[in-house]
Each structure stands twice: as structure tokens, then as C-alpha cells.
Amino acid sequence: MKNNILMVVNPVSGDIDKSELVEATTIFAEKENLNLVIYNTSGVSDIVNIKVLYKTYKPKRIIVAGGDGTIKMVAEAMEKNDVIIGILPAGSANGLAVDLNLPSTIEENLEIAFHNDYMEIDMISINGKKSIHLSDLGLNAEMIKNYEKSTIRGKWGYVLQTVSTLIDLEDPFTATITGDFSTIECLARMIVIANSKKYGTGVSINPNGVMNDGKFELVILKNLDLVVLGKIITGNMPIDSEDIEIISTDNATITTNVPVSFQIDGEYFGKETKLNIEILPKQMKVAIPNPNNEII
Missing domain, CATH: 3.40.50.10330 (Probable inorganic polyphosphate/atp-NAD kinase; domain 1)
Incomplete structure (x- = not known):
């Protein structure tokens, strides 16, 4: 049989x-x-x-x-x-x-x-919705909203909508972030909730991300001018600058002063003012190319 x-x-x-x-x-x-x-x-x-x-x-x-x-x-x-x-x-x-x-x-x-062979990867719960990869508030989510309305697909579609979104860039939002760390209050252009390292375009946004460590990272991009954006796109993430802060944790709450565009794994979910986030360890088994279960 x-x-x-x-x-x-x-x-x-x-x-x-x-x-x-x-x-x-x-x-x-x-x-x-x-x-x-x-x-x-x-x-x-x-x-x-x-x-x-x-x-x-x-x-x-x-x-x-x-x-x-x-x-x-x-x-x-x-x-x-x-x-x-x-x-x-x-x-x-x-x-x-x-x-x-x-x-x-x-x-x-x-x-x-x-x-x-496989590795067991974590998932993230965000307001009860699950994320396996990268979710975010702000600029990228706004770009995805525009991309979903566009007729041009693939990476060129993302490039075109990134340019369009940057041209119409809104004011930064104020975020208050709490968890098992000192409370953060800051202006931000974008906050990434990351279970991994890279966007599908190949851009590395969370250099130290590991998908099976029981943690996720909050990547806070306080400034996204052309210099910072250029460094990120070219793989030179300025993690030691004042423009970016990265927090590794297993739970957090993000509150914003205004509704901010929000996406999960490339799907736009409207605007939010509060996100309750927690890690869900070892939720799925995924076949991987490396037999030692290591991601290079």
C-alpha cells in the first residue's frame, strides 16, 4: 500500500x-x-x-x-x-x-x-493572529497595502511600491513598548516583529534572528532616511546606530499614539494602535536543506 x-x-x-x-x-x-x-x-x-x-x-x-x-x-x-x-x-x-x-x-x-530532515520553528501570536516570519507596523505595512492594490506583482512590484510609499511618507508615530525589559517610548517609522532574519526580497532586517530559539525580536527603526534605508537594502544594517534598536524577548505590548498600518507575513491587516505579542515555541516542522538543522 x-x-x-x-x-x-x-x-x-x-x-x-x-x-x-x-x-x-x-x-x-x-x-x-x-x-x-x-x-x-x-x-x-x-x-x-x-x-x-x-x-x-x-x-x-x-x-x-x-x-x-x-x-x-x-x-x-x-x-x-x-x-x-x-x-x-x-x-x-x-x-x-x-x-x-x-x-x-x-x-x-x-x-x-x-x-x-526538519527543524521545529517558533511562531508568534500578535493580537491572536499567528506569524511565522516577519510582521511590522509602519512603512513596510503601508507599502504592502499599496502593493495589494497594484497590478504589478513580484519583486518589481515591491520596488515600485516602496518608491511610491517613500514619496508619500507620513509623519513618524510615537510607540510605547513594554515587556520584561525597560519600557521604551520613542518616535518610529517602523517596528518589525521578527521571527527570522530576512524579508523575501533578501533584505536583512534582523541579523541575529533565529527561528527556533523561543524568542522574537522587535526591530525599532526610529529613522528611515535615504542613508539608513540604503544601508539596510545593501546588507549593512546599522545596528549600532541611534536610528535602530533591537530587543529580543518572548512577549511584549506595543501601543501607538495614532492608528498605524500593520501587516503579518506579507498580508495587510489594516491599522492598529495596540499589539499584544508572545512567542509560541516549536509550532511547526519544516524540511530544511541543512542536515544539521542549522540556518546559515
Whole structure:
């Protein structure tokens, strides 16, 4: 009797045709003598449907063809279930795949997704919503809001909306941040809630981030002029400057003086004035390219 593998495909993520991915995965599964069950997300009852498929087929692995939002959805559906998630990057930016150093070819990613060892990564709860990668208040969230309205997808879409957002830059907001550290009150352009190091564009925002250490980082960008922004984009994060402060913790509350744009893992969630944040340790098993469970 063949073992089952579930493949979850987001047909619309990244505005990318997934037919090549599905065909390659189907051929790979056949060669491995595995029964591949394919589920295409629709945006309606996906978590419930994935839970039903898991209960019916009991796969040891779930292969996800999509972006960070699709991966997060599968992780939420599989909460408390012992299943390994293999990633075939197919979103607009694929932030988690970038942080995991997944390769660029379908063939290499299939080998990792089907066969490699895994690491258990943390998730973050933000006002009851879960984040697996990077969430933030301020400039980047505003850019994502603009990106979601745009017809241009992929990295060029992000670049264009970054320029547009900077041109229309609003005043900085005042943030009060409390937790198991001295209270911080400051003006900020952006506050990142980071479970990892890099955005999907490859920009490193949290150089010391580790996805399985039981902590998250708050990266407070107090100034984002062109000099600071240029350093961040070119990989020279000015962590020792007065413009940026990084706090590592397992819980925090952020309160702002005005409603500020907010996003989770590349999805815009409107404006918020208060965020209650806590770490959720070892929430999902993800297949990784390094057999020693280390991320370089």
C-alpha cells in the first residue's frame, strides 16, 4: 500500500502559474511510489478542508506550493499534528524560503521537501493572529497595502511600491513598548516583529534572528532616511546606530499614539494602535536543506 503525501497549492500566490510545480511534484511522487493528494486553495474553508484531508489520508508530509501566507495557513491547520511541511516557494517574495536558504530549482526543493530532515520553528501570536516570519507596523505595512492594490506583482512590484510609499511618507508615530525589559517610548517609522532574519526580497532586517530559539525580536527603526534605508537594502544594517534598536524577548505590548498600518507575513491587516505579542515555541516542522538543522 502506498504512503500518502498531501500537496497544498495556492493557485494565485505570486501571480505564478503552478502547473509546472504540480507536474514535477506528481512525477517525483510517482518515482517514489507515493500517493500524491493535491488540494488547491480557494480562500474558502481552506483550513477546515486541509484538516479533513489530513484526517483522511494521514500523510507524514505536506508539500506547500505557495508563499508565506499559504505556509502559515497549513501550519495552523496542522496545529498539534506530527507532520513535516516541505516548501516549494511560489509566492510573491517567499520570505521563509529565503531565510531557510532553500535552493532555486524545483528539483532540489523537491528532494528537500520529500526527504530532508526538519527543524521545529517558533511562531508568534500578535493580537491572536499567528506569524511565522516577519510582521511590522509602519512603512513596510503601508507599502504592502499599496502593493495589494497594484497590478504589478513580484519583486518589481515591491520596488515600485516602496518608491511610491517613500514619496508619500507620513509623519513618524510615537510607540510605547513594554515587556520584561525597560519600557521604551520613542518616535518610529517602523517596528518589525521578527521571527527570522530576512524579508523575501533578501533584505536583512534582523541579523541575529533565529527561528527556533523561543524568542522574537522587535526591530525599532526610529529613522528611515535615504542613508539608513540604503544601508539596510545593501546588507549593512546599522545596528549600532541611534536610528535602530533591537530587543529580543518572548512577549511584549506595543501601543501607538495614532492608528498605524500593520501587516503579518506579507498580508495587510489594516491599522492598529495596540499589539499584544508572545512567542509560541516549536509550532511547526519544516524540511530544511541543512542536515544539521542549522540556518546559515
